[in-house]
Amino acid sequence: xxxxxxxxxxxxxxxxxxxxxxxxxxxxxxxxxxxxxxxxxxxxxxxxxxxxxxxxxxxxxxxxxxxxxxxxxxxxxxxxxxxxxxxxxxxxxxxxxxxxxxxxxxxxxxxxxxxxxxxxxxxxxxxxxxxxxxxxxxxxxxxxxxxxxxxxxxxxxxxxxxxxxxxxxxxxxxxxxxxxxxxxxxxxxxxxxxxxxxxxxxxxxxxxxxxxxxxxxxxxxxxxxxxxxxxxxxxxxxxxxxxxxxxxxxxxxxxxxxxxxxxxxxxxxxxxxxxxxxxxxxxxxxxxxxxxxxxxxxxxxxxxxxx
Amino acid sequence: xxxxxxxxxxxxxxxxxxxxxxxxxxxxxxxxxxxxxxxxxxxxxxxxxxxxxxxxxxxxxxxxxxxxxxxxxxxxxxxxxxxxxxxxxxxxxxxxxxxxxxxxxxxxxxxxxxxxxxxxxxxxxxxxxxxxxxxxxxxxxxxxxxxxxxxxxxxxxxxxxxxxxxxxxxxxxxxxxxxxxxxxxxxxxxxxxxxxxxxxxxxxxxxxxxxxxxxxxxxxxxxxxxxxxxxxxxxxxxxxxxxxxxxxxxxxxxxxxxxxxxxxxx
Numbered sequence: 001x002x003x004x005x006x007x008x009x010x011x012x013x014x015x016x017x018x019x020x021x022x023x024x025x026x027x028x029x030x031x032x033x034x035x036x037x038x039x040x041x042x043x044x045x046x047x048x049x050x051x052x053x054x055x056x057x058x059x060x061x062x063x064x065x066x067x068x069x070x071x072x073x074x075x076x077x078x079x080x081x082x083x084x085x086x087x088x089x090x091x092x093x094x095x096x097x098x099x100x101x102x103x104x105x106x107x108x109x110x111x112x113x114x115x116x117x118x119x120x121x122x123x124x125x126x127x128x129x130x131x132x133x134x135x136x137x138x139x140x141x142x143x144x145x146x147x148x149x150x151x152x153x154x155x156x157x158x159x160x161x162x163x164x165x166x167x168x169x170x171x172x173x174x175x176x177x178x179x180x181x182x183x184x185x186x187x188x189x190x191x192x193x194x195x196x197x198x199x200x201x202x203x204x205x206x207x208x209x210x211x212x213x214x215x216x217x218x219x220x221x222x223x224x225x226x227x228x229x230x231x232x233x234x235x236x237x238x239x240x241x242x243x244x245x246x247x248x249x250x251x252x253x254x255x256x257x258x259x260x261x262x263x264x265x266x267x268x269x270x271x272x273x274x275x276x277x278x279x280x281x282x283x284x285x286x287x288x289x290x291x292x293x294x295x296x297x298x299x300x301x302x303x304x305x306x307x
Numbered sequence: 308x309x310x311x312x313x314x315x316x317x318x319x320x321x322x323x324x325x326x327x328x329x330x331x332x333x334x335x336x337x338x339x340x341x342x343x344x345x346x347x348x349x350x351x352x353x354x355x356x357x358x359x360x361x362x363x364x365x366x367x368x369x370x371x372x373x374x375x376x377x378x379x380x381x382x383x384x385x386x387x388x389x390x391x392x393x394x395x396x397x398x399x400x401x402x403x404x405x406x407x408x409x410x411x412x413x414x415x416x417x418x419x420x421x422x423x424x425x426x427x428x429x430x431x432x433x434x435x436x437x438x439x440x441x442x443x444x445x446x447x448x449x450x451x452x453x454x455x456x457x458x459x460x461x462x463x464x465x466x467x468x469x470x471x472x473x474x475x476x477x478x479x480x481x482x483x484x485x486x487x488x489x490x491x492x493x494x495x496x497x498x499x500x501x502x503x504x505x506x507x508x509x510x511x512x513x514x515x516x517x518x519x520x521x522x523x524x525x526x527x528x529x530x531x532x533x534x535x536x537x538x539x540x541x542x543x544x545x546x547x548x549x550x551x552x553x554x555x556x557x558x559x560x561x562x563x564x565x566x567x568x569x570x571x572x573x
Contacts, residue, residue, distance in 0.1 A: 026402060027402035031394070031410065033394065034391035034392060037451060042425065045429045046428050048431045049427065100325075100326045100329065103319050103326060106323065111319065111320055121555060124554075125558070127512065127554075128508065128553070130528055130547060131528075132528050132532055133546075133547040134333040134334065136351075137333035140340065141332060141333065141336055185329065242420070243422060246421025253535060266423050271519065279427060283423065286423070287420065290421060291419075294419065
């Protein structure tokens with residue numbers, strides 16, 4: 001009966017605020033330093049990079065803008081396998097993240113009860129151990145002849161995966177499987193948190209209503225829970241796919257020269273080979289490819305008001 | 308049959324706990340191997356139990372100086388990004404102004420961009436400008452990519468705030484400054500704290516952007532990256548484990564405090 005004594009809920013706050021007479025310049029002053037920072041160190045670098053990508057020259061003699069667009073074609077022709085691999089690995093990792101992350105997000109939102117906060121902490125706390133250290137730990141977990149590889153071997157899982165070209169013989173390390181496994185691991189929290197946020201908003205009575213209308217649990221999930229969690233699914237997949245597509249850490253630490261992704265190429269072109277125009281062109285292609293994919297995806301999933 | 312039914316009812320719990328295990332397994336390994344006494348230069352195979360690394364966490368040259376540097380950069384980057392980001396968030400929620408859409412997309416873009424693209428283009432800028440790479444370029448880059456996350460966190464909190472509270476303060480003759488400090492800021496504080504915590508974690512753990520823009524300066528993630536090539540000291544695991552424990556204790560303590568406060572209020 002506690003609810004009876006509670007004060008009646010306040011009327012909703014007025015949406016439109018009266019325009020302020022004083023401080024017409026206040027919003028601009030508040031915006032100025034932060035936006036200037038983003039313009040100078042985020043937007044301006046893009047312009048510089050665009051210009052670098054159409055320059056020719058050498059480190060010794062300096063570069064000049066010559067509108068040499070064939071850098072783009074040459075880069076694509078040479079590195080399209082790495083591009084395809086990035087999309088493939090990042091796509092697989094995103095799907096795995098969704099499959100693994102959804103049950104955990106659901107568990108935290110609906111079934112955890114008083115364990116909810118503890119599980120939340122356990123999802124977030126690993127962030128504080130540097131992700132490089134945790135990725136290196138996968139080297140131990142997936143080590144040749146280790147318990148994980150042994151178990152997969154005795155279950156004949158490795159036979160299937162090596163037939164599919166995901167592993168090589170008795171090894172998991174230095175194969176595509178290891179890289180996808182590492183990518184999935186690293187970006188899983190970015191899937192779980194948005195999923196949890198949108199699941200948590202769902203009114204539990206909707207589940208009861210579906211049950212009252214004789215929906216089986218599976219039907220309830222398919223017709224009620226999943227559609228209502230779509231905003232979380234969309235932002236989770238984006239937050240997983242975008243960083244995974246540009247990542248080079250997992251491919252470097254857990255993979256081999258056969259698993260190089262586009263991030264690895266950009267990194268080595270920029271920091272080791274010092275071929276700036278090619279590196280700039282590659283990074284522009286990656287940016288546009290991702291922008292196009294993301295736009296199409298958001299259109300298709302029909303949640304344009306998401307961002 | 309009873310078992311099958313139980314399995315059906317608890318499928319989501321089992322699958323969820325499996326995922327939780329997948330998330331925590333590397334941390335278990337990191338902790339376990341912080342007590343290892345490896346034979347070679349690499350700490351990937353279990354040899355024998357030892358507490359040497361725990362008693363001498365700074366025993367590897369360069370490790371603790373890189374950790375100090377990372378903490379310093381994370382501190383200043385958090386401060387910078389939180390102040391700039393909170394200002395933007397207040398402007399976005401509380402004021403009407405031109406070019407709002409453009410501002411929103413400029414803030415959204417860094418979060419939707421692969422890190423390697425931002426890293427490479429920022430390096431292009433620094434190279435073109437002839438800027439010496441080091442502490443300052445890392446700090447600039449970290450403030451840049453933390454900013455958007457702070458804006459998002461603070462915006463969410465300020466948006467859910469009742470504007471009538473500020474109007475009430477003004478009706479009670481509080482000036483704009485007093486209203487801000489006594490009313491607005493305390494209500495927005497949890498959002499600002501969340502943004503700051505996120506910025507700290509992102510900056511402290513950042514590798515890709517730092518790798519491009521650090522020059523020869525070595526932050527903690529850079530140190531770990533280098534050691535993956537040259538040989539991984541056990542001390543890395545000690546630091547990783549300690550950070551994990553500190554984070555868990557920190558969160559638990561803040562939860563206990565907020566629980567107590569809400570009980571006092573009730």
